Amino acid sequence: MQLSRGQKLPVRELIPNGSVFITIDYYPTDIDIAAFSLDKDRKIKDDRYTILFSNQQSPDNSITLNLQTGKAIFTIDIDRLPTTIERIIFTATHDIHAIGKAKKLDVSVGQQAAIYNAKEGLTTEKAVMMIELYRYHDTWRLGAIGQGFDGGLAALITHFGGEIASPTSTSTSPPSPSSSPTPPGLNLNKITLEQKQSISLTKTTPTFGEIKVNLNWSRGSSARKGFFGKISSNKAIDLDLGCLYVLKNGEKSVVQALGKRFGDLNKKPYIKLLGDDRTGDIDSGETLLINGKFFDEIERIAIFAYIYDGVPNWNETNGVVTLTVPDQPPLEVRMTEGHNNRTMCGIALIDNVNGQMKVSRLVEYFKDHEEFANSVHIFLKWVGARKD
The missing domain is CATH 2.60.60.30 (sav2460 like domains)
Structure with missing residues (x-):
């Protein structure tokens, strides 16, 4: 009907x-x-x-x-x-x-x-x-x-007569849900992690649920505008989202469009990249999903973005990564410290610390995947690959 x-x-x-x-x-x-x-x-x-x-x-x-x-x-x-x-x-x-x-x-x-x-x-x-x-x-x-x-x-x-909670402090973990029948208000705040800042998230349910890592950016400064006024250009920057991971059993690798290593959500590594936006025209950007039901099997996830095609121009991408965890305020990392001679940006670390999720802002730039991986102590053997 x-x-x-x-x-x-x-x-x-x-x-x-x-x-x-x-x-x-x-x-x-x-x-x-x-x-x-x-x-x-x-x-x-x-x-x-x-x-x-x-x-x-x-x-x-x-x-x-x-x-x-x-x-x-x-x-x-x-x-x-x-x-x-x-x-x-x-x-x-x-x-x-x-x-x-x-x-x-x-x-x-x-x-x-x-x-x-x-x-x-x-x-x-x-x-x-x-x-x-x-x-x-x-x-x-x-x-x-x-x-x-x-x-x-x-x-x-x-x-509707509701109240909005005051901003959540970014220096400590979000408070546990109150048992009071009259809580202070609804939390609509997104926490923006600043330089080298970390925050720990504690489970409010038996698992973390579906964790979403979204990368969005602007393609450049040309004349054409798309849906919701997003600026685009004929010379698009192909900015890609990916991650390195280490599981508790020692297994480690990469999830990314390069080499078509899109991962899997319901079996190891419990991380999946949803497609590849080659142009920047998709308004939702690029998204990684992490199956929080298996977070206890994950040791570390290192989130990165890299410029696969186009001249490196990080200052014009206005890149922002948003980490969304059910029952937690969204976390934002803005890619503000651009180095235009490097194609790889290490954005954030997600660590399993005694069952808690520790999220740390990086925003550091590297010449390639291997240099970034070594910096976060995920040592892999790298070979060349393409998306086509």
Whole structure:
């Protein structure tokens, strides 16, 4: 069933029993997806029931979020929700660009029992309320809202009467989740690691879940602009993301497009590179996934970027790497100290320190892979390779 804006119908007509699954497929991948649990006054009563990248499950697990690259899957046990929750509104926001310009923003309910194109009819809005689940007498109903307004995620939280937490300190590990029923607010902060800075992340669940390392950059300074205003040029810099790794059993190697060593997510090395952006035109850049279920088998991961084709010009790439770990504030590393006579940039180290994830900023430049690998004590035998 294709939903239209304003349409409403009983949830149990779509999903006769069990939990309700709401899946949002979106592109580009830096759109923020959230679910706001509201009271009868359409306000946030308990921040713990606002589900987003920094809070992926409610305290009673009646609402959970499985956040993947370009996909958000919500599981809602409507029979276990607190009686104070009258509705749940599912939203999409972007702090810079209009949501209506997104290439994809599709909502499906259950096994595609209902489908809704959430960006249809939007113009300049940076936030959209896509659909809602709401109580109607003794039943739950589904409504397609499709209404937006200017302002990003922070503005949306304020609209619903929520509070935003103060910035997280970068000198220590993020605090453990509080058992208090009234936490200080929702953490929307991205931590930017500065020179030689490290931060340790502790598991908040039995595993770290799916860890995403994303590299994005600008191609240069020519006249053409693409989707979301990204600057591109005819002389593109082919900037590639990759990593060196060492497993606990001593196995070590590289994951990169060069030599088509894309890795594997579900078996060793538990790291996978998702494709290769040869042009810089893909707005989501390049992404490495790390299967956090097997983090205990990983000793060290060394993240790097290298210029495969084009004249080295790091100062014009505006490169930024974002590390996203479920239930943790995103970590950013900006590649700001460019050396234009070198094609390799060592960006960050991810170390397993007694089960904790220690992330350290490097941003150091090298002449080739071997020089970088030796600097982080991952000694390999190197041979020449190409992507073609």
